[in-house]
Amino acid sequence: MAISKKIEAFMTRASWIRRMFEEGQRLRALHGPDAVCDFTLGNPLLEPPRAVQEALQRAVNHPEPGMHRYMPNAGYPECRRRVAEYVAAESKLPVQPEDVLMTTGAGAGLNVALRALCDPGDEVVVIAPFFPEYAFYLDNHGLTMKTAAAAANFDLDLAALEAALGPRTRALILNSPNNPTGRMYSAERLRELGELLSRAEAKHGAPITLLSDEPYRKLVYDGLRTPDIFAAYDNVVLVNSHSKDLGLAGERIGWAVVSPRHRDRPALREAMVFTNRTLGFVNAPALFQRVVSQALDASVDIAAYQDLRDRMCGVLRRAGLEFVVPQGAFYVFPRTPIPDDLTFVQMLVRHRVLAVPGSGFGRGGHMRVCFSVPSAEIERSAEGFCRAVEEAQRA
Numbered sequence: 001m002a003i004s005k006k007i008e009a010f011m012t013r014a015s016w017i018r019r020m021f022e023e024g025q026r027l028r029a030l031h032g033p034d035a036v037c038d039f040t041l042g043n044p045l046l047e048p049p050r051a052v053q054e055a056l057q058r059a060v061n062h063p064e065p066g067m068h069r070y071m072p073n074a075g076y077p078e079c080r081r082r083v084a085e086y087v088a089a090e091s092k093l094p095v096q097p098e099d100v101l102m103t104t105g106a107g108a109g110l111n112v113a114l115r116a117l118c119d120p121g122d123e124v125v126v127i128a129p130f131f132p133e134y135a136f137y138l139d140n141h142g143l144t145m146k147t148a149a150a151a152a153n154f155d156l157d158l159a160a161l162e163a164a165l166g167p168r169t170r171a172l173i174l175n176s177p178n179n180p181t182g183r184m185y186s187a188e189r190l191r192e193l194g195e196l197l198s199r200a201e202a203k204h205g206a207p208i209t210l211l212s213d214e215p216y217r218k219l220v221y222d223g224l225r226t227p228d229i230f231a232a233y234d235n236v237v238l239v240n241s242h243s244k245d246l247g248l249a250g251e252r253i254g255w256a257v258v259s260p261r262h263r264d265r266p267a268l269r270e271a272m273v274f275t276n277r278t279l280g281f282v283n284a285p286a287l288f289q290r291v292v293s294q295a296l297d298a299s300v301d302i303a304a305y306q307d308l309r310d311r312m313c314g315v316l317r318r319a320g321l322e323f324v325v326p327q328g329a330f331y332v333f334p335r336t337p338i339p340d341d342l343t344f345v346q347m348l349v350r351h352r353v354l355a356v357p358g359s360g361f362g363r364g365g366h367m368r369v370c371f372s373v374p375s376a377e378i379e380r381s382a383e384g385f386c387r388a389v390e391e392a393q394r395a
């Protein structure tokens with residue numbers, strides 16, 4: 001077999017979403033396209049806003065010589081300047097264009113930062129439940145993942161985090177608003193986290209960088225705002241993406257910003273430009289750098305996602321499921337009515353509803369339900385959820 005044994009094992013472990021997707025295909029082929037309610041994939045439903053379409057048209061209708069060539073690995077200077085101005089306005093810190101690296105989405109931004117910050121064997125802390133790709137990103141760089149369980153309501157559990165931080169910890173990945181829970185951490189909680197990290201740095205005599213993974217930054221509901229992470233701690237790299245807020249997941253565009261307060265600011269930003277190159281990303285997509293730099297203030301219609309959230313929560317509530325109402329992102333993470341989430345998800349499949357078991361995110365007894373789907377599909381799922389819960393209660 002020509003495939004690495006490790007990758008083969010990873011593919012088996014990570015096959016849940018794919019298996020559910022295949023199950024969906026099978027059920028659709030059998031019963032018709034509208035017979036399945038599929039809440040597995042975190043794909044943005046809403047189309048990019050007008051500002052994106054207009055910037056795209058401008059770029060295409062007024063081509064500039066060299067616009068498809070290589071560029072500096074960090075991205076177009078004009079684009080970095082605009083992102084720096086945008087983050088400076090939000091954080092009230094003197095963010096410079098040199099602090100900004102244009103990236104091939106948040107996935108690339110995280111890999112680039114991890115590569116620049118850590119040596120093989122170093123430890124990185126993640127909060128469970130977590131975005132499953134983190135485990136693979138850490139493995140890409142020979143890093144050890146230490147998990148700290150979130151509280152029952154998915155808020156930060158500072159005692160659990162303290163226990164996970166050790167002398168080899170070089171980074172903590174924080175994701176707020178969160179995939180899969182929809183939890184957004186408050187400014188107060190983030191400040192407490194910052195204090196905890198400062199104490200851990202002093203105790204172990206080594207720097208710890210907070211990697212703030214914020215692709216859902218603008219997707220927050222009920223008038224909330226995602227707090228500024230630079231205010232919470234000095235050693236921060238903010239990783240952002242326009243996959244969700246501008247609906248551009250297929251275009252692979254985002255950015256990473258080294259906090260002006262990061263103690264190794266000049267070295268880290270140079271290191272990240274270097275790792276962006278050597279990991280093979282080279283530079284972020286040229287056309288979409290131009291587009292997003294003209295659409296930084298825009299977003300998809302957040303109220304439409306909030307409406308889908310409310311509908312999904314209504315359906316889950318009527319089925320008698322227990323859950324924390326998401327403050328952001330487009331996922332709900334209900335408790336399954338039986339502790340075995342894999343079995344419950346199979347019960348849902350029998351009623352043609354697809355969700356992902358929480359075990360895949362590092363927390364069993366739960367499931368992830370993505371509400372970035374048409375409202376009719378959410379409403380149609382009500383009966384399936386109710387029947388599956390009844391079945392679980394009888395079992």
Ligand SMILES: Cc1ncc(COP(=O)(O)O)c(C=O)c1O
Pocket residue numbers: 042104105106107108131175178179213215240241242243249253254
């Ligand atoms: C928490 C989290 N981080 C990172 C990513 C990767 O996003 P991107 O498409 O920008 O690479 C995702 C995508 O779903 C995500 O949910």
